[in-house]
Amino acid sequence: MASPATVGHKVVTHRTLPLVGALHAPDAPWPAVPLRKLGGRPVKVELAGVPFAVWRDAKGALGAVLDRCPHRFAPLSAGRIRPDGRLACGYHGWHFDARGQGVSPSQPGLTGCSVPSVMAFERFGWVWLAARDAPPGGELFDTEPLPFVTSWEAWVPRRLSAVLATLDQCPALDLLRARLGWDRSAAAGVRCAREASPEGFVERWEGTLDRALAWPARVPEGTSFRYERSFREVPLRATLRLSWPGRPEVVRAELFPVPEGPSSTRVVVFLFAKVASAALPWALRGRIPALLGAFTADPGQRRLTPSADDEPAFAVRFPALVQSRAALRALAARVPTGVDQTPKPWTGYKTFEVVERREETATMVTLRLRPRDGSALPSYLPGQHVTVRVTLPDGARAVRCYSLSRAPSEDGYQLTVQRTTRDGRPGLVSCYLHDHAREGTTAELRSPSGRFVLAPGALPVALVAGGVGLTPLLAMAQGLANTGAQRPCTLLLGFHSLSQVPFRETLEALCRAHRWLRVVLCLSDGALPEDSPFTCVAGRITPDVLLAHVPAEAEFHLCGPAAMLAALTPALLDRGIPPERLHSEAFGPASVVALRAGAPPAATVTFARSGLQVPWDGHTSSLVELARNHGITIPTGCCVGSCTTCMTKVLAGSVEYRQAPGEAVPEGQCLVCIAVPRGDLTLDW
């Protein structure tokens, strides 16, 4: 019988770990850790789901072993480096040399104490892991010796095949267009040839620049360019090479998409360049984030494929791309990424309990929750929310949505709740949580959902929050920091006074650690702090303030009270910000109102149980409001199509949604909180 003590816990087969499998091919190295991360402590790095502990001793010698002590399976990366250069486990002190030979200090005669090891070597400022002592060293990028400029790493929360697809698809095209001065209108003059090579394949793109380039040198419009992309399977890497025939400049990037596990990939890029001026490689460094932004595009993870209008057109014009894509799919299938043990979203409600309560400000409380059954939690996209059902002291149940107020973390979900009053009455759920939620208090949660997440791509990001609307945006900012993408980001916060600003320490730390992040505080009481890493502005957030601090080409993410969104949205549209770059979430039914557009269809809505028939006038935001206006109260929870409390049977006719439901709606049902009729409609109410 299975031991009850293992219930709810990952049971991993520890017998044989596919160490070499994790390394893909015995003599093909993976870039594992930048050397600068190896200080006096070991570092954990995961390759294809297999954890390694990598360390460097005081003399500079490197070691890499399976991150699991053979004794009682403690992670060796939680251990320490001994003065003799060996890695000691933090549990019982068993220690290991770089070949994994182990000794138990408390029982020195014990044999069989070794841990599997792999080879580690240093090149271009990185520690590389390989199974064999085979070639690498100097010959890693032997093709064409160019001066090494810099290296960079981006973490992408997506599996390898999805990352390969991005490398192949839109970002590469974006790069051509945006970085080489070739836009869609000039596409006709661009030629693409593709060749299979023994190691993979090569694509050559040629054409002429339709605008002048400022980097890597001044290259005038009309110059011809050559762009080569080659993919090699062993070691898995893409080589991107730009040159301008007849000119001395060459820029080459070597990209290593390294599968970390089944659902995340690290892309490590090494940049080499030959440019006329000696100073230029340094100038190029500053370009890396933007360049990488184009390749690894998607920290926000929403669209991993090119925008719909690009794809078919390019496929017809450049059949080579279609072939490359098929080749990359086949390649991705051959590279191990580890067993998928990531927890999956659940359906319905799951019981959680509060494990920590923190007073954030006088009116905001942060709650950290974990499932009561101890199960592991699925991750989520920063910006998403959970639907929470609580049982109030009088036994009644109520449902509300709360944003997850930090980027995904292993120790549970975190919510931050503002104490709310509506029409002078205390808010039911927010006040309940403020007054009653303690360690141990339970609540039921649906799996995280919601489409208000970071817009993908490399464009600058504006995160604009009023009050507690900060919660999803803080998670997004932390999420951006975790990807390492260095995408320029401005977080604009509107509060009445400084004392009301939550997460001050978190924000300050983020701000100090990341140069690409700016925090602008708009304080309506005008009292500005003297010493603060933030930019402070007196007054409310207005479109002028916003556009003074944020580049107009940014992706705008707005969250806050309905009134703030109602004021900012039209003003931004008026100033030419296109709707596809305006993303917003209101913490209530206002998001529906904001999205209502076009002339209302003439329709009659019948509430079957009462026989009431009323015209749909287009002035109401949803069927719930229409019902309420005529004395019928349909129970609701979130009012944004997330919680399904308002699910109603459609007896005749059909509805459409002004914003996409956060949950799948079964055939014949509808979420009346966000639905409007499409012609005559009969509801089971």
Place this chain on the structure above:
Amino acid sequence: MLPAVTRFFHPVLPSRELSKGEAVVTLAGRRYGLSRGRSEVGARALGDAPPARVCERYGYLWLGDEALPASAEPAIDDEGFEHVGCFGARFEAPLHVAFDNFSEDEHTPWVHHFLGWREADLSRLDFRSENHPDRTEVRYSAPQRPSVWTPALLLLPGDHFHNQWVTRFDPVRTVYTLHWFDPKTRRPRPVVSRFAIYFVPETAGRTWLHTFAMARLEPASLRFLMPVVRRVVPFLGRNEVGDDARWIPNVAGTPFSFEGMRLGRFDAPLVHNHHLLETLYWQASMG
């Protein structure tokens, strides 16, 4: 869901944490509301938990099945000792992980601040363990490593410690008796401490360790130092248990079965303990 374990009384809450009102506790995934009325403490099963009752002993509230007879109420082996404090510590790990950690001293030099020996003194380590059908008995003795605690415990540099314990499974608990002695004369030092630690599963992934600290001073002429001992011993206990609690999340995912592990001689009691954990603690609860 874990099997129910309320056929044994488990300590769940220090009495001082329920002076009035209600507190909610979780035992093996089942929730109970504990409340203090004018005269006694009551337990209310929440959700689908079966009815339970509480009793109050040794400064703690203990929870068990409603039908448990008075004879099942807890008795701590404290003969000759004075109770000097009790406390709970949260371990973010399944029961077997927290319990294994407390079933060997091999980790003490690395995980702890005070307990343990120096690597150089290993040859002088004496270790014995005995398996019995209902318990394990273990003994460690070695030179105490130097620490700031030494004077507070009335020890001299070079003293050896002697840590002897008995583990039982109704419910899971270990009583450690720890004293120090002069290696030359083998005469014990005045402070003798005892810690009864109960391993209480809250959920599949979290365990509470409720500790009852006890002490005695010998000879009688030194009893005037008892007020110091009353402070030092629980403080020491809390600190050392805290060291384990901080380490434990690192190994929280390790499996119940020892398959594939290279166990050493200090792990012998762990293997027997797992057998008793299954047959006496979990299984009996399920039957």
